[in-house]
Amino acid sequence: MNELEIKRILESQREYYKSGATIPVAFRTRQLKKLYSCIKEREADILEALKSDLGKSGFEAFMCEIGMALSEITYMIKHVKRFSKRKSVKTPLAQFRSKSYKQPVPYGNVLIMSPWNYPFLLTIDPIATAIAAGNTVIVKPSAYSPATSKLIENIISECFEPNYIAVISGGRAENKALLEQKFDFVFFTGSQAVGKEVLRHTAEHLTPAVLELGGKSPCIVDSSASIKLAAKRIVFGKYLNCGQTCVAPDYILCHESVKEKFVSEVISQIKLQFGENPLENSDYGRIINEKHFNRLCNLIDKSKVVFGGKADEKANKIEPTVMDNVTADDAVMQEEIFGPIMPIITFKRFDAVVDSLKNAQKPLALYLFSSDKKHIERVNTELSYGGGCINDVIIHLATSEMGFGGVGESGMGSYHGKEGFDAFSHTKSIVHKRNWLDLPMRYQPYKSKLNEKLLRFFLK
Numbered sequence: 001m002n003e004l005e006i007k008r009i010l011e012s013q014r015e016y017y018k019s020g021a022t023i024p025v026a027f028r029t030r031q032l033k034k035l036y037s038c039i040k041e042r043e044a045d046i047l048e049a050l051k052s053d054l055g056k057s058g059f060e061a062f063m064c065e066i067g068m069a070l071s072e073i074t075y076m077i078k079h080v081k082r083f084s085k086r087k088s089v090k091t092p093l094a095q096f097r098s099k100s101y102k103q104p105v106p107y108g109n110v111l112i113m114s115p116w117n118y119p120f121l122l123t124i125d126p127i128a129t130a131i132a133a134g135n136t137v138i139v140k141p142s143a144y145s146p147a148t149s150k151l152i153e154n155i156i157s158e159c160f161e162p163n164y165i166a167v168i169s170g171g172r173a174e175n176k177a178l179l180e181q182k183f184d185f186v187f188f189t190g191s192q193a194v195g196k197e198v199l200r201h202t203a204e205h206l207t208p209a210v211l212e213l214g215g216k217s218p219c220i221v222d223s224s225a226s227i228k229l230a231a232k233r234i235v236f237g238k239y240l241n242c243g244q245t246c247v248a249p250d251y252i253l254c255h256e257s258v259k260e261k262f263v264s265e266v267i268s269q270i271k272l273q274f275g276e277n278p279l280e281n282s283d284y285g286r287i288i289n290e291k292h293f294n295r296l297c298n299l300i301d302k303s304k305v306v307f308g309g310k311a312d313e314k315a316n317k318i319e320p321t322v323m324d325n326v327t328a329d330d331a332v333m334q335e336e337i338f339g340p341i342m343p344i345i346t347f348k349r350f351d352a353v354v355d356s357l358k359n360a361q362k363p364l365a366l367y368l369f370s371s372d373k374k375h376i377e378r379v380n381t382e383l384s385y386g387g388g389c390i391n392d393v394i395i396h397l398a399t400s401e402m403g404f405g406g407v408g409e410s411g412m413g414s415y416h417g418k419e420g421f422d423a424f425s426h427t428k429s430i431v432h433k434r435n436w437l438d439l440p441m442r443y444q445p446y447k448s449k450l451n452e453k454l455l456r457f458f459l460k
Helices: 003-018 025-041 043-054 058-084 121-133 146-159 172-179 192-204 227-243 259-274 290-299 350-358 373-382 417-423 449-458
Strands: 087-089 098-106 109-113 136-140 165-167 185-189 209-212 218-221 251-255 305-307 321-323 341-347 365-369 387-390 425-433
Touching: 003 109, 003 136, 003 172, 025 043, 025 058, 025 121, 025 146, 043 058, 043 146, 058 121, 058 227, 058 417, 109 121, 109 172, 121 136, 121 146, 121 185, 121 417, 136 172, 146 165, 172 192, 185 192, 192 209, 218 227, 218 350, 227 259, 227 341, 227 365, 251 259, 259 305, 259 321, 259 341, 341 350, 350 373, 365 373, 373 387, 417 425
Parallel strands: 109 136, 109 185, 136 165, 185 209, 218 251, 218 365, 251 341, 321 341, 365 387
Antiparallel strands: 087 098, 098 425, 305 321
């Protein structure tokens, strides 16, 4: 789609938003219900598309994409009326007699740019939130997941008119054309490199943006951890979607006293969860494309592989791989892995781990497996990261009751549930003053001693 067509769609959405059609809560609820019904009807098609793009099994695709998207839509349907209400706040005595309140309103015309790793969930989830907040939406799904992106385009066109919600397909040219436009709000999920470009463009128009990025999310296993359970949960989270998860444990920091046991349990868990030959497991997905497959293969140091390491070039599949005795200088530690490679770094002192993480880029997620209350408290209070878990991985994002987002290099802003509604809304602060009383102290001339006394009384 060329820039002129994009401008035409955006202009039609501006006019539609100005009409006030998206503002009533009843309208928003109807659109959310319509989207929910269409997803339910097209579930089989969605499963097929996710299988085509990423090799996802039906169970994993529903658990991590369709089911979570439906859950978020349901949450918004249930709560949108409450979220949209004005909220009264206390009024200072100096403003007597007035009423003060906060009124959430939509930003207006928003752009959502979604990634390829969870192409359905990470497109539908922010769309549902934008609808609940009362916006119009232009959606740009990833070109790397063509089957899912095409199906999303079909679903959206079935549910909504393009002057309300529209999908723009394509690649870099379309991304560039979209970012040249002035939107009221931009929501982006993807890499840090592209996130920087998005922020540069939004800065030109002073457009607010939420960036959901990534980074190297550490997973600490200390000497007090339940090693067998830690290995089981870490293997699940690390190799889910072949490691192509922004909040996957990127690397493991394991205490030397439990390292050998941990490695042994990890290997046992890989065999239990994925079988003796994961490359032949139909429930084990694949790398999105040849480019990322080759990049991941180049990160594997064969001399440090203690399990896995094999790859199927024709199918873009890489075995769940474990690398031991990894150092900060290894290639696998120089970038976000985003694949099924688990580097293990050994540490002696927990204090040294905390100090090193304080000096590192702020990750999207951090995980700690420990029974030591002091260690848990230090990680919770001293380290800066988007979110995480104690004695588990990934599951912190699977709730609408908590916001999900990054900090620093891993992103800005958050969404899910109420946090998402707030992200796609501007909250106006309003004072409604009565006409029958007008306190005199604020007006010039400022010579009245009585007015000064009154002012000091009110503002003490």
